[in-house]
Amino acid sequence: VSTTSIGGLDGIVFDAYGTLFDVGALEHACAAVTDAPAALAQLWRAKQLEYSFVRTIIDRYADWGQLTSDALDYASTALGVALSPAARRALMAAWLTLPLYPDVPEALARLHASGLRLAVLSNGSREMLLPLVRRAALEPLLFALLTSDRVQTFKPDPTLYSLAADRFHARVFELLFVSSNGFDIAGSKSFGFTVCRVNRAGLPLDALGFEPDMTVASLAELADLLLDEQVQAAQDGKG
């Protein structure tokens, strides 16, 4: 764990897929259609990301659901996995029931209770994220749900990050952006946010020329860091 001072935070903005919600669960859904579910889930997710990058660069936005469906088409065809219409629907539906990582619910509840405003900012569409957020009972904790369909572009495009600065009416460095995804850490740091990397899997940092301001192994660790700091500041104030 490395950290810097983060006093004066105006709010916390979380990435969704891979940061709050466990995309590893897609592998279980893929097990219904292939003996090599890890390969299908991995190629599906890789193509979903690649397509979001390419469409952003060539300025050809497509809705996140369409893009996810296109990525499944490619991945299943490339791996020779035949999909019945029902199997296809079940795989797409898995995106609407992704579980939270186990460390998320309590950490978000503690951070919310402390008075910090919390938001989600995701490459997903509102249509695909709202069911997830509701199912996980996160809606009462969230100040904002900021999604790609609003600006028709994907992270790491600064246009999408700017939604958070606008919605919070905050200076960018007063917002803490939290993500597990390397492209998102580079993109949010390049944009100007204070950035926390969540590294549950112990992977190296992507070599994109940007370092996060802090790195934690779970959101519980992040809540400890921020709330202990609050307690410390309150004690210092009394002293």
Place this chain on the structure above:
Amino acid sequence: VSTTSIGGLDGIVFDAYGTLFDVGALEHACAAVTDAPAALAQLWRAKQLEYSFVRTIIDRYADWGQLTSDALDYASTALGVALSPAARRALMAAWLTLPLYPDVPEALARLHASGLRLAVLSNGSREMLLPLVRRAALEPLLFALLTSDRVQTFKPDPTLYSLAADRFHARVFELLFVSSNGFDIAGSKSFGFTVCRVNRAGLPLDALGFEPDMTVASLAELADLLLDEQVQAAQDGKG
């Protein structure tokens, strides 16, 4: 094979890595440092592409050599492959000795002999591409070598494709752009080129909303198509 009429071509522009030059050769170089060379070569190339996309979107250009070295850092660390300085240099040097696919030399010679102007347009830097082009004796065949360092951005950014239209003083649809890479096929077609996909491996087309104008299994097949068409046009002219 599907094709459309391509009369009135002003020139042909080739992608380099994966289209003319076989990046599969990196696997051989990786075999010197790991028992799982395919995994290292694959992650290295995937991260190289991802980093080029991310840097393009956040407008943080880095030279292709730097980016390739960064991608190797990530891939080797993620896979737990220790690299001595000498091993690292040997892996980087492999990019300067990639072989042409076997179908390339004769096809390019035939196309050049027909009078068509040929160019290479690549995400690589001039520093990394010129040794490849010289080693493969392609220099006498090429009207232009167009590289990312000239505009400090990467494909599929239209800024890089526009180098070809400018250099040829041609209308974009009068240039045939030839690539094996899905993002490049979508990007070049979105830009307005006439596009030929080279699909040596029999992979599905990336689902990015763009279809190439023709698909071939090798450059020999492309040369046959174009030169047979020329012969046919000449015979029609006499008839």
